Amino acid sequence: MGYGHGYGKVIIFGEHFVVHGLPSIVCAVGMKTTAHVKVLKNKDFTGFEVEDNRPETPGYKKEKEAQMYKSIANMTNYCGIDLKKTPLKITFAGDLIAASGIGASAAACTAFARAVNDEFKFGFDDHKINEIAYEGEKGYHGTPSGVDNTAATFGGCLVFTKGPPPKFEHIKMPSRVEIVMGNTGLTANTQRVVDEVKARMKAEPEKFKRIFAEAEEIIKQGRIALEKGDYATAGALMNRNHELLTEIGVSCRELDTLVEIARQNGAIGAKLTGTGRGGFMVALTPGIECQNRVARAIEENGYTVLKTTIGV
Numbered sequence: 312m313g314y315g316h317g318y319g320k321v322i323i324f325g326e327h328f329v330v331h332g333l334p335s336i337v338c339a340v341g342m343k344t345t346a347h348v349k350v351l352k353n354k355d356f357t358g359f360e361v362e363d364n365r366p367e368t369p370g371y372k373k374e375k376e377a378q379m380y381k382s383i384a385n386m387t388n389y390c391g392i393d394l395k396k397t398p399l400k401i402t403f404a405g406d407l408i409a410a411s412g413i414g415a416s417a418a419a420c421t422a423f424a425r426a427v428n429d430e431f432k433f434g435f436d437d438h439k440i441n442e443i444a445y446e447g448e449k450g451y452h453g454t455p456s457g458v459d460n461t462a463a464t465f466g467g468c469l470v471f472t473k474g475p476p477p478k479f480e481h482i483k484m485p486s487r488v489e490i491v492m493g494n495t496g497l498t499a500n501t502q503r504v505v506d507e508v509k510a511r512m513k514a515e516p517e518k519f520k521r522i523f524a525e526a527e528e529i530i531k532q533g534r535i536a537l538e539k540g541d542y543a544t545a546g547a548l549m550n551r552n553h554e555l556l557t558e559i560g561v562s563c564r565e566l567d568t569l570v571e572i573a574r575q576n577g578a579i580g581a582k583l584t585g586t587g588r589g590g591f592m593v594a595l596t597p598g599i600e601c602q603n604r605v606a607r608a609i610e611e612n613g614y615t616v617l618k619t620t621i622g623v
Contacts, residue, residue, distance in 0.1 A: 338621035343407050346425070360401070361403070363409075365404060390433070499586040519559070566592050569581070
C-alpha cells in the first residue's frame with residue numbers, strides 16, 4: 312500500500328491576481344491531507360474506488376465528488392496507469408478540513424500523487440509530484456494557476472508566479488507567526504468565480520488596470536514585510552488586499568463579517584483567502600494571546616476556526 316500527504320495552504324497576498332500573471336504569496340499550513348493507494352486484486356473490478364474520511368465543511372465533499380473523480384482520472388492517465396489491469400482503492404484522511412479556500416483539492420491531489428508514486432515505485436521527485444498534482448487540479452478548476460498544488464507539494468512560504476513554466480521561490484521569514492482562519496461554512500465554485508472575474512475585467516478594463524497595478528505593489532511590499540518580520544506593515548497590506556478583492560467582486564457578507572470581527576478583536580490584518588464567495592478568512596494574529604482572542608470572538612459569533620502558524 313502506498314502512502315502520501317499534501318499540505319493545506321493559505322494565500323496571504325495575490326489570489327485571483329495570480330491567475331492573470333501577477334505573483335502571489337502562499338504559505339503551507341500545519342495541516343495536511345493523507346492518501347493511501349492500494350492495487351486491488353479483484354479481477355472483476357476495474358477503475359478505482361474512493362473512501363473519503365477527511366473532515367469537511369458540510370456538503371463540500373458531495374458537491375466536489377464529480378470533480379474529485381475527474382481529478383483522479385486525470386492523474387492516473389498522466390502516470391500511465393491502466394485501471395483495467397490495476398484497479399485502485401484510494402483512501403483520503405488527515406487533519407486538513409475539506410473546505411473552500413484552504414487548498415483542500417490540491418492537498419488531496421498531492422497526497423494521491425505521492426501515494427501512487429509509493430505504491431508503484433515510480434521514483435518521482437517533488438517536481439514530478441507537483442506536475443501530477445497540477446493535472447489533478449485541472450479536474451477541479453479547469454485551468455488552475457498551480458499555486459495551490461505547489462504549496463501542497465513543497466510546503467513553506469512561497470512567492471509563486473503562474474507559467475508556463477510556473478516559477479516559485481521560498482521566502483525566509485525570521486520566525487513563525489500565528490494566524491487564525493475563520494470558516495464561512497460556504498463552498499465556492501472556483502471555476503465559476505474565476506470566470507466571473509474575467510468577464511468583469513473585459514467589461515471594465517480601466518478599473519481592473521488600476522486594481523491590478525495596486526495589487527502588484529501590495530504583493531511586492533508584502534514580501535518585503537514578511538521577510539523582515541514587519542507584521543504591522545504586512546497586516547495593513549492584507550487589509551488593503553481584501554478591499555481590492557471586494558472591488559473585483561469575490562468577497563461576500565460572511566467573509567466581510569469575519570474580517571471585521573478579527574480586526575475588532577486585535578488582528579493586525581485580515582482578508583479573504585483563496586477563491587472567495589465563501590471558504591476562509593485569514594487573520595494575522597502575532598502572539599498566542601492575540602490568536603486566542605480573535606479565535607474566541609469568531610467562535611462566539613457562530614463560526615468555526617483553525618489556529619495555526621506560517622513561516623520558516
